Amino acid sequence: MSIVELKMPKMGESISEATILNWLKKVGDPVEEDETILEVATDKVDSEVPAPCNGVLSEIRFEPNEVVEIGTVIAVIDADGEATAKTPSEKIEVAKIEAPKPKAQTAAVKSETEREFRSLNTGDNDGFLSPLVISIAKKENLSIEEVQSIQGTGEGGRIRKSDIILYLKNRKYPLPSRPQATAPKSSYNPPPIQFTEGKDRIVEMDRMRKMIADHMVYSKHTSPHVTSYIEIDVTNIVNWRNTVKNEFLEKYGEKLTYTPIFVEAVAKAIKEYPMINVSVDGDKIVVHDDINVGMATALPSGNLIVPVVRNADEKNLLGLAKNVNHLANNARNNALKPDEIGGSTFTISNVGTFGSLMGTPIINQPEVAILALGIIKKRPEVITTEKGDEIAIRSMMYLSLSFDHRVVDGFLGGSFLRKVGDELEAFDSNRKI
Template sequence: MAIIELKMPKMGESISEATILNWLKNVGDTVEEDETILEVATDKVDSEVPSPCAGVITEILFQSNEVVEIGKVIAIINEDTIQGTKKTITKENVSVTKETLSIKNKEISASNPKREYTTQKLVSNPDAFLSPLVLSIAQKENLTLEEVQSIQGTGTEGRIRKSDVMHYIKNRKYPLPSRPQLEAPKSSYNAPPVAFVEGKDRIVEMDRMRKMIADHMVYSKHTSPHVTSYIEVDVTNIVNWRNKVKIAFQEKHGEKLTFTPIFVEAVAKAIQEYPMINVSVDDKNIVVHSDINIGMATALPNGNLIVPVVKNADEKNLLGLAKRVNHLANNARNNDLKPDEVKGSTFTISNVGTFGSLMGTPIINQPEVAILALGIIKKRPEVITTEKGDEIAIRSMMYLSLSFDHRVVDGFLGGSFLRKVGDELEAFDSNREI
């Protein structure tokens, strides 16, 4: 029988590690080719890992809740005999004998020696990216933020990984001294205890995704000085047009017509005019993204939020946007989003009106620098200017709110971009063809 290495699969260009959630098979179990063996998770999405061949699991190298680098071997499978005939060893199934595997491991060790860490007093980098996982470990180990930021990262572009933090803790000889500070007067106020009534109240532990969302939100508020601007938009033309064509649109194209693709289209056009809103901050540099990838905050069946991404939104017409939006929304509702569908966003929208909210103050989806919230559409009397002068008319109105990172987006840029989105919505052609 041939030995097959099951490796942690690649789940996107920016993903360097994943957490093992659950093994569905144990050592000694027989598996079929493409049968799901385990479930893994990144900070974006959960995924299933299939078996590359039929065989018997002889070794599991990592357990549940362990974080594993992409490409690292996580299990060993002995390829099974199928109908009494040995499978052919080909380039496709990458089977090797024990002797060959031993030789290969020696070659790998010789050509890629294990990275040597040096324990030294490091300088804190206040702009170091800290993932939710790293922040969680730091909190458990009582590391200061400054101390964590001083750790030498071995990930992509120097990113600090779990292994870096654990190595630092193990060899922690030079913790950074705290900065001298004037002692603030001690407060006599004690935080009130959480009231809990035995037999009536209940405790619900946060699930893994909720913990990551919480860490990501705290990280965003810690990283970006948030400023929020608001405008009110008359979307009567959009509402009337959609009511008029939505049935015909679905009959013609087989796609449901919601407001979301219209909003995405308006945002994409505004970004083209104000490209500096479509950026990320990297240390002291501003990365201006050429692609316009719009994330749309979406509720999962369990109540958690995720952000599937409409890639290259500026290159799609309204039909193309409707197809993509519907596909992503359906996958989210069915817990079937793929890793590639939730990465790479450069700007995010959040339709808080879906939940009946008039407006919102959204938290920026890092590493982006702005996020747009869309409030509920409500009919109300408004003063409008006509050929006869000012008149009162029933109009469909909506609030837009833009939260932006004041490190790189000033009030002029933020306000101008927000107004451009509003102008695009108000100028919507009510005679538009489907």
């Protein structure tokens, strides 16, 4: 009997685990090679996992909502069992034959290690722990007492991923074991939300919105945010794009938006100020050699995702335009692949797309800075010419840079922001495509 193990696939450079959303097949069902048999999710994207071969699904090792590390065996396929899946009774026999003893032992061990944590999930908001929190607690060898001592910021005091990560970051030593411990209560009681029956309505957050919320709270807890602003004149860029965009589309088959121009300017500025392209690991600074620029992008659902232009400094404007258009199209069609959304080292957010004059974006962890690009507006400005000062109609926009003040001070943040502005203002209006 030929047995094929199905492992949790790699989902991207920075992804170490994924959550099982749904099994599309059950034990005993026949499967075909490349047929989708389950759906999984990371904190960035949902993905489908195909069968590696033809056969019968003889074993499922993890249930929906369980968090599984990349590379872990999640199911077993009997590659010779295609014919055995003809009747329900035969399916059951296949499952029994293929369920090895180590699996039962593993389940027993797993049950024992999780029993204490799972026993808290009795329906009380103060005690409930999500599968992700339990997974992190087990991985970090946290005791029940330590987990219970963490101040939860979720509804009813529930402990979120951001809470446990913040605790681990500041943890000096394990708490001594004690018979009973309860999470400290906040002295602040938020006012009750007024709900009018028949008028107001309650909308449950979807899974992605919950993860975005956790990520935003975690970022604010982690990084002391500072935001700097400048205003720049992008008349040369606007005029040049209006002149060449039709020719660009006809020649290369690609739309020419402002985004690749912005990405190009950011990449050049990072080359001059590499300490903006870093991450913080405890008391160490990780300086990234690759310049991978993330683009905060709205999905059709209204949620947010950050596809990544990798090695942006190595691409010309045409290459950037192709890459940006490809990522934007995949985002709109919910077709982004795991390797297209992980590993960014710096992020831009074009808030001007929604008509915003400027913004104060939240840093995309584990990065240390994010640039917001405001709307481009025409207005009269005083400019200096050979004839002296004149009033002219110019296309102006605001840039705002939020940065992590732990490692980026005002000089570095301001200098980098000014460099991006200078690159955009100095754009060659006679540039050839």
